[in-house]
Amino acid sequence: MKTDVVVIGGGPAGLAAALKASERVEVMLLERGEELGGILPQCIHHGFGNFIFQKMLTGPEYAQHYVDLVKQSSIDVRTETMVLSLDGNCRIMATNPREGLVEIEAKAVVLAMGCRERTRNQILLPGTRPAGIYTAGTAQRLINMDGLMPGKRVVILGSGDVGLIMARRFTLEGAEVEGVYELMPFPGGLTRNVVQCLHDYDIPLHLSHTVVDIRGQRRLEGVVVARVDESFTPVAGTERFIPCDCLILAVGLIPENELTRGCGIEMDGRTGGPVVDECMETSVSGIFACGNVVHVHDVVDDVSLSAERAGMCAARHAEGNGEKVRRNIPLLPGENVRYVVPQRLSGAESMPITLYLRVMDAAENVNITVSSGGALIVEKKERVVRPPEMVKVELPAESVKNIAGEVRVDVRK
Amino acid sequence: MSENENRTFICIQCPVGCTVLVERAGDAVRLSGNQCKRGEEYVMQELANPTRVLTTTIWIRHGTHPLLPVRSREEIRKELMKACVRELSRVHVEAPVKCGEVVHKNVGGTGIDVVATRSIERRNHEKIHPGD
Ligand SMILES: Cc1cc2nc3c(=O)[nH]c(=O)nc-3n(C[C@H](O)[C@H](O)[C@H](O)COP(=O)(O)OP(=O)(O)OC[C@H]3O[C@@H](n4cnc5c(N)ncnc54)[C@H](O)[C@@H]3O)c2cc1C
Ligand code: SF4
Numbered sequence: 229m230k231t232d233v234v235v236i237g238g239g240p241a242g243l244a245a246a247l248k249a250s251e252r253v254e255v256m257l258l259e260r261g262e263e264l265g266g267i268l269p270q271c272i273h274h275g276f277g278n279f280i281f282q283k284m285l286t287g288p289e290y291a292q293h294y295v296d297l298v299k300q301s302s303i304d305v306r307t308e309t310m311v312l313s314l315d316g317n318c319r320i321m322a323t324n325p326r327e328g329l330v331e332i333e334a335k336a337v338v339l340a341m342g343c344r345e346r347t348r349n350q351i352l353l354p355g356t357r358p359a360g361i362y363t364a365g366t367a368q369r370l371i372n373m374d375g376l377m378p379g380k381r382v383v384i385l386g387s388g389d390v391g392l393i394m395a396r397r398f399t400l401e402g403a404e405v406e407g408v409y410e411l412m413p414f415p416g417g418l419t420r421n422v423v424q425c426l427h428d429y430d431i432p433l434h435l436s437h438t439v440v441d442i443r444g445q446r447r448l449e450g451v452v453v454a455r456v457d458e459s460f461t462p463v464a465g466t467e468r469f470i471p472c473d474c475l476i477l478a479v480g481l482i483p484e485n486e487l488t489r490g491c492g493i494e495m496d497g498r499t500g501g502p503v504v505d506e507c508m509e510t511s512v513s514g515i516f517a518c519g520n521v522v523h524v525h526d527v528v529d530d531v532s533l534s535a536e537r538a539g540m541c542a543a544r545h546a547e548g549n550g551e552k553v554r555r556n557i558p559l560l561p562g563e564n565v566r567y568v569v570p571q572r573l574s575g576a577e578s579m580p581i582t583l584y585l586r587v588m589d590a591a592e593n594v595n596i597t598v599s600s601g602g603a604l605i606v607e608k609k610e611r612v613v614r615p616p617e618m619v620k621v622e623l624p625a626e627s628v629k630n631i632a633g634e635v636r637v638d639v640r641k
Numbered sequence: 642m643s644e645n646e647n648r649t650f651i652c653i654q655c656p657v658g659c660t661v662l663v664e665r666a667g668d669a670v671r672l673s674g675n676q677c678k679r680g681e682e683y684v685m686q687e688l689a690n691p692t693r694v695l696t697t698t699i700w701i702r703h704g705t706h707p708l709l710p711v712r713s714r715e716e717i718r719k720e721l722m723k724a725c726v727r728e729l730s731r732v733h734v735e736a737p738v739k740c741g742e743v744v745h746k747n748v749g750g751t752g753i754d755v756v757a758t759r760s761i762e763r764r765n766h767e768k769i770h771p772g773d
Contacts, residue, residue: 269759272710274694278679285656288710288759292740372698375708400697400726419658424652424693428719611674612660619729 231256231304232546234320234334235539236311236487239266241519242340243294244532246303248539249338250362255303256332257323260310265291266300266342268528270369273393275420281531290528314491335546338538339488339502339510339517343481343524351479355442358449364390364478371397379474383451384408385439389417389526391478396425406470407436409453411460414590416480416616418526439475439603440467446472481524488517498567499523503556505574506581508538516542523569523584526618530584541577557631560639564588566615573628573635581623587639590614596621600635613639650687652680663688692716696758697726699744704761707770711744714754725749736763750755
């Protein structure tokens with residue numbers, strides 16, 4: 229099979245990329261699940277789309293908007309289609325129950341596989357292995373899509389957004405949430421979720437705490453929690469047994485990049501995603517990436533916006549307009565910056581660029597500077613920056629032309 | 642909140658979560674820190690009468706999925722949330738349903754309607770769902 233652009237993944241990133249690309253070229257959208265929307269159909273709470281729609285939508289509503297547009301478009305949508313491999317020449321192997329194994333040749337590919345949750349194995353939880361331990365996203369799916377309650381008395385480990393949202397959801401569905409326990413000295417999720425999910429329902433948040441033991445043979449009977457010191461070592465004597473039949477793990481997300489690695493694309497160890505330039509193009513020409521596969525986003529609007537750029541640039545590449553002189557200017561995280569996306573500037577297209585960054589430590593009244601060889605390119609002030617909240621800095625289109633060497637981003641008081 | 646007292650709120654109208662400082666001198670209220678007008682509206686509301694959008698699911702019969710996600714069309718008083726979710730857990734609708742369609746009226750006696758937040762088609766296969 230041949231087509232111009234193949235988009236892998238039908239979440240908000242894939243939907244927006246496919247729609248944008250389909251304005252110019254032929255597009256095929258491959259999704260392994262039974263329906264489009266990615267994680268959104270199970271995120272029934274509201275809080276999506278404030279920037280794009282200037283109103284708050286629920287996850288399903290946000291997805292429905294794009295799914296309806298895709299249905300009206302010329303995009304060739306294939307659900308229940310799992311992509312198995314991809315090579316550097318945009319050749320894809322995929323499989324589905326109708327056609328078996330299919331090979332697709334494209335002129336450009338957009339990676340939009342999203343991310344998956346970290347599990348018990350990745351945080352090395354000790355104790356027995358009874359039933360009743362779920363990742364937060366799995367519990368969300370069971371409650372919101374299948375109508376099943378995973379437990380009656382719940383302990384949540386991790387205060388990422390999914391964990392906070394699920395604390396509220398369990399409470400509203402009649403379960404008792406004993407508390408949310410977070411290893412770090414600050415919450416992992418957005419402040420608004422701490423306020424409207426925990427404070428609203430008087431659910432306690434225990435910072436600098438972790439689970440040190442799991443008890444129960446067949447079904448979970450309880451967990452032991454303890455306080456941790458600055459080096460995250462449990463403090464002896466602070467252990468407390470909590471009877472519960474359900475432990476929810478909300479311990480972070482990892483970009484899903486098996487396909488990306490399999491095709492030899494350069495990765496960024498800080499984000500867990502591919503290195504991209506301002507066109508969202510990876511180190512392999514013609515392969516683009518967007519959404520949570522690049523780095524974990526907290527706001528879906530940013531996913532859709534970066535995906536539109538990926539879709540547009542992929543279409544231009546497929547049309548033969550993508551061959552460009554790559555300037556490959558590295559964009560590096562400086563003081564108090566954990567990562568910056570894009571990691572590279574190609575300077576190929578003249579367009580404004582949004583830099584997304586996360587800080588290492590919370591700080592107030594900071595000055596964010598983007599500079600090259602000591603010369604300031606842009607500067608922005610922020611009142612508060614916190615590790616869980618992404619910071620955005622706009623680079624005007626014309627500013628890239630004059631950049632010669634390495635660009636640094638620093639966040640200073 | 643008494644006169645001449647300063648208080649901070651965290652605006653939860655969108656994921657940015659601006660910290661809004663409320664300074665009151667006599668009758669005058671001054672807000673700062675919000676990045677948009679919605680923040681101002683939120684804080685004024687939070688001072689007077691805290692409300693939230695209600696989101697939950699209801700059973701749907703003969704649909705491609707057993708559950709339909711729904712929301713209250715407007716915000717409802719915070720303390721009514723649990724009772725409203727309980728009321729809605731007893732509501733069943735019949736597929737198909739279109740996104741935005743009213744599925745339940747006057748939730749919790751608030752006068753506010755509840756609408757579907759996605760479309761669900763009628764299913765044509767035999768699988769039985771817990772929603773039926
Ligand atoms: C619980 C929770 C709450 C959230 N709350 C908010 C909120 O209030 N406001 C907000 O703005 N954002 C929120 N977000 C964030 C937002 O949902 C994500 O940023 C967004 O869904 C990411 O989109 P995506 O398309 O990159 O990934 P996903 O939505 O994960 O989509 C990826 C898709 O790719 C498919 N896929 C993966 N691998 C393959 C393969 N090999 N072949 C074919 N298909 C494949 C998957 O099946 C999936 O459908 C929340 C997220 C979660 C989990
Ligand atoms: S003030 Fe505006 S930008 Fe800030 S959190 Fe509220 S709605 Fe979001």
